[in-house]
Amino acid sequence: MSARKNRRTMTLNSCEGHFHDDDDTTCLNTRHDYPGLSNFSDKGIEANEADSSSSDSAGPESPVAIPSFIQTIPPGGYWWTKKSILDNSNNNNNNEIDDADSGYSPSPNQSFSGCSQTAFTTYGNFKDGISSGDSLESKESSRAELEREYERKRKKGDLPDKVFVTRRSVLTELFEISHIQTIYHIFVAMLIVFSINTVVYDLVEKGAVNFNFDMIQWAFGKFPKVMAMWVIMQMSTVLIVYPAFYYWSINRRPGKAGWYDFTWIGFVIIYQLAFLVIPIMYLIEHDLPPASSVIITTEQTRLIMKVHAFIRENTAKIMCSKKDDDNDSDGCPDFSKYLYFLFAPTLVYRDNYPRTQTINWRYVVSNFGQVMACLLYTYYIFERFCVPVFQNFNRDHISPKAFILSVFGCMMPGTLVLFIGFFAILHSWLNAFAEMLRFGDRLFYKDWWNSTTFSNYYRTWNVVVHDWLYTYVYKDVCRLMGRGNRAGAMACVFLISAVFHEYILICTFKFFYPVLFVMFGGAGFGFIFLTDKGSNRSWNVFMWVALFIGNGLLMCLYSMEFYARQNCKASTENFLDYLIPRSWTCDVPSS
Secondary structure, eight states, rough: OOOOEEEEEEEEETTTTEETTTEEEEEEOOOSOOOOEEESSSSSEEEEEEOOTTTTTOOSSSOOOOOOOHHHOOSSEEEHHHHHHHHHHHHHHOOOOOGSSSSSOOOOOOOOOHHHHHHHHTOOOOTTSSOOOOOOOHHHHHHHHHHHHHHHHHHTTTOOOOOOOBOOHHHHHTTTTTHHHHHHHHHHHHHHHHHHHHHHHHHHHHSOOOOHHHHHHHHSHHHHHHHHHHHHHHHIIIIHHHHHHHHHHHOOOSHHHHHHHHHHHHHHHHHHHHHHHHHHHHHHHOOOOHHHHHHHHHHHHHHHHHHHHHHHHHHHHTTTOOOOOGGGGOOOOOHHHHHHHHHHHHHSSSSOOOOOOOOOOOHHHHHHHHHHHHHHHHHHIIIIIIHHHTTOOOOOGGGGHHHHHHHHHHHHHHHHHHHHHIIIIIIIIIHHHHTTBBBOOOOOOOOGGGGGSHHHHHHHHHHHHHHHHIIIIIHHHHHHHHOOOHHHHHHHHHHHHHHHHHHHHHHHTTTTHHHHHHIOOOOIIIHHHHHHTTTHHHHHHHHHHHHHHHHHHHHHHHHHHHHHHHHHOOOOSSSGTTTTOOGGGGGOOOO
8 A cells, every 4th residue: 555644534434333544445443542543633533644655565554443432333322423532531611511411412413324434423223222133224214213303302402311322431441551551550569568568567566467457347347237228228129119100100090290190209209208217217226337337328329319210210201101102111111120220330210221242250350359459458548547647636636737737648548548439439349230230331430530620520520420410400400490590400419419428428427527518519619610711731730639638638627526526525415416526626635
């Protein structure tokens, strides 16, 4: 092949699912990262190619590889466009939550005619919809139907829906790059050094190695009681929610909402309130330690969100069904679909999700192993950086000098705990369950570490929760208040998120100390507007500085209050003791 220009444009053939040269029909390999990728243009991918006079003598060109986040054609979802791919890289500065929907929706300006080579435009298959074995005519018909549906919603002013597509997690993709894998190895090496440090310390100070994990045993204490409560919560969603919904759906008469529908809604509200109160009473009665309390409260919150999603999606569908509509899809979903949703790593209900073909049990075991390693990592951080500083809390810690030193001393370990928690839960834990359930859409987070605005950080840090807030809070509030009042809808999202974050901490520590609520709902919300125009990459430095300081404050203040309640006497014997911070009034002298 003769030498070409230094730049060339590559476009995606939406029928074949391969990249081609504009001036060559040779199909390019799309299984590895293309090292020459430089930037995107309106026509497609522009890649730098060295102008070499020896290209003719080098024989046939080796396949040019395309980054997997570009080459993947999702077997579930709408189509994705150049804007979708660039959303994370360019850090869309719009602070409206709906503009960051993690699903992909078809662009209203896209052309879907035939098999034309449209740059960055492809279509996906839907499970139980467009299967890979469908004919081209069937696919074109389904695509046209989806395009008409999107156009109808767009003209009505509706916000786009969450769309599930088959895709891997961001870190799964990045770990295939040797440079990123080295960063992972650095964290593994740090864990090994922490372990060696503990062994050496015990040998020098005590003369013997003592593998004592009393903190972990205490934090996860009374675990059988935790599992008993988890089973009760899980069974209530199976034996109460679904049968009640099924009974209501088959006995309801089509038409406008009546007393029967209001009775059903009242039952749902009572159930959710009971589901919220009973586990709290159980925690107080059995005085569960922190980690055990976290398990119950987070599972409680997860199941509340799951139940709301299932009822919200299907109640509206059944109430809108017409009297002469014989479509089975408008009735109560099969129990198997509801049961799958309860365990699937998503909070947005759909009757069907994109699924993978096989289960890689080796991948499942490795992810659970990473969760256990992260737990050990967290233990070392608290044992070395937190407990020695705060376990003997007294009035000397209240001085400004001691407080400032404690905050700066907690910044690094606090941020490490943030990293570890993110990796353990949002990557390893969710990917393990996704693999076991063959759940295809594994975009549980985006590249939040590249954010230059806090709005983008909040949208990309936890996509699973963001999707639920966007679908069932933001969109519904916009329907009630009007799309023009998006600031009010966004404020509702932040308020609900801040309240539930603080609720989990209250149940975990058994005291009310709304540091996270103030930082998240106050300063965090304000930072959205402060960094609204953060197109400059230097704003990414500001975001990281704010995260370091914030995590340092959180670890310091909550640790001070936790140990103050163990070392300092209560100033009152009534309920106010749970509301008044003891770390502010501690009068225990230094030893």
